[in-house]
Amino acid sequence: MIELQQIEDHLFGKDSTSLIGSSIVTDVDMAERVMWQKEAYAMVHRYGRNKLRDELEAIHNKLFTESRYARFRRQVMRLFW
Incomplete structure (x- = not known):
């Protein structure tokens, strides 16, 4: 679980110690x-x-598409016409 947190910190730029960054180079x-x-x-x-x-x-x-929103449609369409 600690390793996963370290990986997340590395991926999100929170890895101040760069342990994972150096491990990536040395550990395939x-x-x-x-x-x-x-x-x-x-x-x-x-x-x-x-x-x-x-x-x-x-x-x-x-x-x-629904008829109950016809007024809303007209108002929106007036903005673009």
Whole structure:
């Protein structure tokens, strides 16, 4: 668990001692663990962005297709015409 915290500190720029940074150079296994942790964070980030995009698209579809939002649509469209 301590190693994971050290890797996170390194990835997020909080590693003031640079222990992981020097370990990456000398320890191939550590470099691989850091690489996989970085990839895991990237996947979580992409998932979050995709989820947010889906939610925003659902809101957009609701506001611009349901009849109860017709007044809102007209007001928005007037802003661009």
